[in-house]
Amino acid sequence: xxxxxxxxxxxxxxxxxxxxxxxxxxxxxxxxxxxxxxxxxxxxxxxxxxxxxxxxxxxxxxxxxxxxxxxxxxxxxxxxxxxxxxxxxxxxxxxxxxxxxxxxxxxxxxxxxxxxxxxxxxxxxxxxxxxxxxxxxxxxxxxxxxxxxxxxxxxxxxxxxxxxxxxxxxxxxxxxxxxxxxxxxxxxxxxxxxxxxxxxxxxxxxxxxxxxxxxxxxxxxxxxxxxxxxxxxxxxxxxxxxxxxxxxxxxxxxxxxxxxxxxxxxxxxxxxxxxxxxxxxxxxxxxxxxxxxxxxxxxxxxxxxxxxxxxxxxxxxxxxxxxxxxxxxxxxxxxxxxxxxxxxxxxxxxxxxxxxxxxxxxxxxxxxxxxxxxxxxxxxxxxxxxxxxxxxxxxxxxxxxxxxxxxxxxxxxxxxxxxxxxxxxxxxxxxxxxxxxxxxxxxxxxxxxxxxxxxxxxxxxxxxxxxxxxxxxxxxxxxxxxxxxxxxxxxxxxxxxxxxxxx
RNA sequence: GCUCCCGUAGUGUAGUCCGGCCAAUCAUUCCAGCCUUUCGAGCUGGGGACUCGGGUUCGAAUCCCGACGGGAGCACCA
Numbered sequence: 001x002x003x004x005x006x007x008x009x010x011x012x013x014x015x016x017x018x019x020x021x022x023x024x025x026x027x028x029x030x031x032x033x034x035x036x037x038x039x040x041x042x043x044x045x046x047x048x049x050x051x052x053x054x055x056x057x058x059x060x061x062x063x064x065x066x067x068x069x070x071x072x073x074x075x076x077x078x079x080x081x082x083x084x085x086x087x088x089x090x091x092x093x094x095x096x097x098x099x100x101x102x103x104x105x106x107x108x109x110x111x112x113x114x115x116x117x118x119x120x121x122x123x124x125x126x127x128x129x130x131x132x133x134x135x136x137x138x139x140x141x142x143x144x145x146x147x148x149x150x151x152x153x154x155x156x157x158x159x160x161x162x163x164x165x166x167x168x169x170x171x172x173x174x175x176x177x178x179x180x181x182x183x184x185x186x187x188x189x190x191x192x193x194x195x196x197x198x199x200x201x202x203x204x205x206x207x208x209x210x211x212x213x214x215x216x217x218x219x220x221x222x223x224x225x226x227x228x229x230x231x232x233x234x235x236x237x238x239x240x241x242x243x244x245x246x247x248x249x250x251x252x253x254x255x256x257x258x259x260x261x262x263x264x265x266x267x268x269x270x271x272x273x274x275x276x277x278x279x280x281x282x283x284x285x286x287x288x289x290x291x292x293x294x295x296x297x298x299x300x301x302x303x304x305x306x307x308x309x310x311x312x313x314x315x316x317x318x319x320x321x322x323x324x325x326x327x328x329x330x331x332x333x334x335x336x337x338x339x340x341x342x343x344x345x346x347x348x349x350x351x352x353x354x355x356x357x358x359x360x361x362x363x364x365x366x367x368x369x370x371x372x373x374x375x376x377x378x379x380x381x382x383x384x385x386x387x388x389x390x391x392x393x394x395x396x397x398x399x400x401x402x403x404x405x406x407x408x409x410x411x412x413x414x415x416x417x418x419x420x421x422x423x424x425x426x427x428x429x430x431x432x433x434x435x436x437x438x439x440x441x442x443x444x445x446x447x448x449x450x451x452x453x454x455x456x457x458x459x460x461x462x463x464x465x466x467x468x469x470x471x472x473x474x475x476x477x478x479x480x481x482x483x484x485x486x487x488x489x490x491x492x493x494x495x496x497x498x499x500x501x502x503x
Numbered sequence: 504g505c506u507c508c509c510g511u512a513g514u515g516u517a518g519u520c521c522g523g524c525c526a527a528u529c530a531u532u533c534c535a536g537c538c539u540u541u542c543g544a545g546c547u548g549g550g551g552a553c554u555c556g557g558g559u560u561c562g563a564a565u566c567c568c569g570a571c572g573g574g575a576g577c578a579c580c581a
Contacts, residue, residue, distance in 0.1 A: 039581050074580065130579060137577080169579050179506060181577040190579035209581045230575050233507060256509080256574085309530070311516065313509090316574050320514055323531055333544055364539085399540055428540050482541045503543065 021057055021308065024224050025251055032064030035222045036090075036097075037071045037213070040082035040197070042267045044089040046288040046303065046324075050258045053307045054226060056095045067220055068097035072104045072198065073212050080197035089290040093300045099220075103212050104199050106219075110207050111161065113215060113245055114170055114189060118153045122244045123188060125156040127168045137184040140177045146185070161205055166191055172210075172241065182233045183240070186210050214238045218247040225250050228257045229314055255312035261320050262446025262455075263288045273447070278454060285499045286444040286458050293324075296444060297478045297488030297501035302328035321446075325502035332478050332486060332501075337362035337369055339473070340399070340430040341439060341481035341498070343464040345381035348413045348431075350404055353378040360400050362469075372469040376401065380431045381465050387413055389427070399428040399482070430482050436465035441487060443500040470496065 024032065034055040038048060059066035068090065072078045087100075117123035126133065126145040136143050148156075159165035170189040178184055188211040195201045207215075214237075217225045232254050242249050257265075264270050265288055273279045273287075283291035293303065305327040310319065339362075356376045363369040380398060387409075390396060394406045395418050403418040403426065443460040466481070470489065473479055478488045478501065487498035 037581090041581085071581065077580070126579095134578080171579095181506075184577090187579050192579085206579090208579070213581085228575095229508065231581090233576050254508090261514085309516070313516085315509055315511095315516090317515060320531075323515065326531060329543080336543095338541075338543090364541085364544085397540065401540095422540060424540095426540090430541075480541085480543065482543080484541085485543080 021054070021061060021312070024058060024062070024253075027062050027224065030063050031223065032059060032062035033067065033221045033223045034059045034064065035067040035069050035217065035220065035225060036095075037069045037103075037216070038086055039071045039074070039078060040086060041074075041077040041079060042082060042271075043282040044086050044290045045265055045267075045270070046260065046290070046293065046307075047258045047265045048089075049093060049290060049303055050307045050310065051226060051228070052090060052093065052095055053304055054255070054312055056097075057308065058224060059098075064223075065098045065221075066096075067222065068100040069216060069220065070100075070102045070104075071209070071212065071216075072102050072196070073206050073209070075192050075194040075196040075199075075206065078197050083198075092290065092294060093303065101220075102198060103207075103216055104196060104203075106216065107199070107203050107205075107207070109219070110189075110212065110215060111205070114207075114211075115154070115157065117172070117188075117244060118157055118170075119150060120244065121150055122173050123170055124148060124153045124173055125160060125165075125168050126171045126185075126187075127156075129167075133169075133171075133187075136176065137181060140184065142176055145171075146173065146176075160189075160191065163204060170205075172237070174237070174240065178236075180233055180236050182210075182237045186237055210234060210237050211241065214241045215245070215247070217250050217252075218242050218245075222250050224253065226253050226255060226312070229254045229316070230257070253312075254314060256314050256316045258307075258310065259316070259318045260288055260324075261318050262448045262450075263321060264447060273454075279447070285442060286447050288321075295488065295490075296499050297332070297486055298324060298328050299331055299478070301331050305331075322502075329486070329502060333480075334366065335369070336486060337473070337477075337479045338364065338482050339467055339470055339479050340432055341441070341464055341466045341470075341484055341487075342381050342383050342430060342432050342436075343441070343462045343484065344384045345432070345465045346384040346387045346413055348380040348382050348387070348404070348415060350378050350380065351407070351414065351416050353417055356401070358401065372467075372472075374433070374467065374469075375435070376433055379434050381433075381436065382413075382429050382431050383464070386427065386429045395423065396427040396429055397423065398431045401431070430484075432465045432467050435468050437468060437470050437496055439464055439466045439470065439496050439498055441481075441484075441498045441500055466496070466498075 036052040036055045056066050070083055124146055128143050156165055160168055169187045171185045172188050174183040174185045176184050187208050189205050189207050191204055192206050193204045235252060239249055259265055274281060279286055282289050283295050285292055285296040306324045357373060359371050359373050361367060361371045390406050392406050392409060395403050397403050402420045404415040405418040406415045408414040441462045445458045446455055447458050449455050473489045475491050478486060480486050485503045486501040490497050
């Protein structure tokens with residue numbers, strides 16, 4: 001009744017806070033431009049989501065623009081499938097970009113800027129080996145290449161581009177004696193002959209992150225780029241480079257990387273798990289990948305709330321996943337249908353049971369979620385965990401149906417009808433009838449224990465019966481199995497499975 | 504080793520830039536109670552923190568110095 005007359009009254013009870021981001025320095029409403037620059041080399045995870053959501057929210061907050069930029073400057077790592085996969089993940093998160101482009105589309109421009117640096121004497125072609133370069137940085141000594149004249153450098157750069165010179169890189173002429181190792185003549189361009197997923201074999205000289213990131217941020221009009229803290233040492237290089245190129249300098253900002261207790265959040269850690277078969281793939285429900293989270297029944301709004309609640313401080317912290325669960329529960333509780341699922345079922349016979357047809361609502365308070373009709377006879381199934389607690393003479397309630405008095409627990413579980421009066425203190429147990437669906441529930445646990453060792457019991461499997469109404473539930477829908485927890489349903493060719501989200 | 508960043512309750516987080524309104528916010532977790540035909544939700548109550556030591560000041564979580572602790576970088580990866 002109430003939900004029909006004034007649904008907003010019920011909604012209001014759920015206080016889903018709206019976290020507000022702190023103000024940005026030098027931000028002008030309508031003129032803020034942010035960007036999310038993933039490398040298309042894997043599936044997105046919750047760490048990416050943090051960056052993407054923060055970037056996107058800031059653009060919205062200031063009525064500005066949000067750019068999606070694929071930083072695809074390493075043909076050895078980037079793969080074509082991930083451009084679309086990442087877009088798909090972002091769309092799922094509810095993120096909409098005003099513009100999308102690939103850094104690899106701008107290589108000609110990058111070459112031109114490199115040329116400019118060389119002409120100014122701010123960059124030089126270095127033919128030393130990686131080893132020698134490393135040694136030079138460590139010892140703070142110049143190599144011979146650093147001393148070549150501009151004309152020679154331009155010639156070598158052109159040979160680099162036309163493929164007649166290999167074993168060389170273009171380096172920034174920084175300060176080999178700087179205390180900041182990132183300033184000791186960082187590499188700006190290197191030769192990679194592996195075909196690029198999009199550009200194919202059009203280019204073989206590729207900019208590094210230091211060059212491409214700074215240049216793209218500036219040229220694309222980004223006013224407030226964010227990145228994670230581990231890049232802080234490179235700030236100096238970022239601004240130095242823009243300075244030398246005479247390009248606009250954005251308000252560069254850093255925040256701490258997100259880490260979650262017991263969950264690997266980097267590709268570096270996730271990949272081996274997949275390769276060793278310890279998880280089923282990038283969408284394994286134990287993983288904090290967006291695909292894993294989705295399959296587990298975590299909704300995008302919850303991820304957004306969670307991310308924003310973390311803020312953008314530089315404090316490194318390890319968050320409990322229960323914060324995500326809590327945000328998720330707040331959102332799905334009010335809109336998830338309730339169904340009966342009986343884990344490890346045991347047969348219960350009620351000797352003087354009458355056949356009944358009853359209508360049960362899908363939600364205790366929200367009638368708009370509808371109801372289902374259930375027929376009962378003298379045969380039920382209840383969870384064996386509950387059955388174990390029952391003794392002869394006990395009276396319990398088949399939830400939403402009637403009371404049953406236990407008559408026998410030895411020769412099968414038997415009981416008899418014991419009225420419909422609701423007994424406050426009696427156990428209310430969910431049940432199914434002979435008509436039921438076999439369901440396997442997968443319950444994820446932390447992949448790593450406190451000591452950082454792999455948790456072999458991280459995926460529990462529980463089989464049971466669900467009521468017939470589960471058939472109406474579509475793959476991808478989240479329901480609550482009463483007295484069990486929230487699950488996301490998947491109907492597969494091998495039967496129905498339910499991925500456990502949380503209580 | 505060198506350099507940089509960070510240090511508020513069990514876990515996160517606001518406050519730190521511009522010292523007083525902070526006997527420190529909010530969430531989560533935990534505990535107790537209420538409510539409820541779910542072990543879910545809701546409601547009420549409770550516990551629990553400014554790393555330490557100096558300094559500046561009438562006054563410091565907030566500024567300065569030092570110590571300690573944690574993280575990161577030191578790639579032709581981003």
